Amino acid sequence: MIGFAFMAVELILMQQYTLLVGPSVYSIAAILIALLISSGLGSKFSQGFDPKIIFTAIIGWLILDIMLFRSFIWLFGDWGQNLRILMTMLLVAPLGFFMGMPFPKGVKQIGPLVDWGFAVNGAASVLGSTLTILVVVNYGFNIGLILAMLIYGSAFFLLKSNDFS
Numbered sequence: 001m002i003g004f005a006f007m008a009v010e011l012i013l014m015q016q017y018t019l020l021v022g023p024s025v026y027s028i029a030a031i032l033i034a035l036l037i038s039s040g041l042g043s044k045f046s047q048g049f050d051p052k053i054i055f056t057a058i059i060g061w062l063i064l065d066i067m068l069f070r071s072f073i074w075l076f077g078d079w080g081q082n083l084r085i086l087m088t089m090l091l092v093a094p095l096g097f098f099m100g101m102p103f104p105k106g107v108k109q110i111g112p113l114v115d116w117g118f119a120v121n122g123a124a125s126v127l128g129s130t131l132t133i134l135v136v137v138n139y140g141f142n143i144g145l146i147l148a149m150l151i152y153g154s155a156f157f158l159l160k161s162n163d164f165s
Helices: 002-016 024-044 051-076 081-099 102-139 141-161
Strands: none
Touching: 002 024, 002 051, 002 081, 002 102, 002 141, 024 081, 051 081, 051 102, 051 141, 102 141
C-alpha cells in the first residue's frame, strides 16, 4: 500500500505542478528532486515520529493540496520560472519528508521478510503508477489524490492493527 500510494502522489504531483511550473520536464525534475531528497531525509528521521503523526501529516498535506493548489497557480503564476520551480520544491518537500517515513517503519517490523517487502513494494509501485494514470485520466487529480489518501489511511490502520509502530 505504501509503494502504491507513494507512486500515486508522485505521479499526480508531477502532472499537477506542470500547471504551475510550465514545461513538464521542469515539473518532473522539480518534483523528483524535492521528493527524493525530502523522503530520504524523512526515512532517516522516521524512528523519531509516531505513525499517527506521519500519516496525519501526509493526509493533511494532500487535503491542503486539493483545496489550495488552484490558488498557488494564481499566486505564483506570474513569477519567473526559476521562482515557480523553487516554490514547487518548497511546497512538495514537507510532504515528501513525511512520505519517506512509512516504508522504513514497515521494514523494521518485518525482519527476515525484508526481501519480500521490497519485492511487494516494487510491484505495488508499478501497479500504483498504472492505476493512478487510469484514475487521473478518467476522474482528475483530486480524485487521484483522494485515492492516495485512502490507501495511506488503510496502510496506517494495517500498521496499527499489526502493532508495527
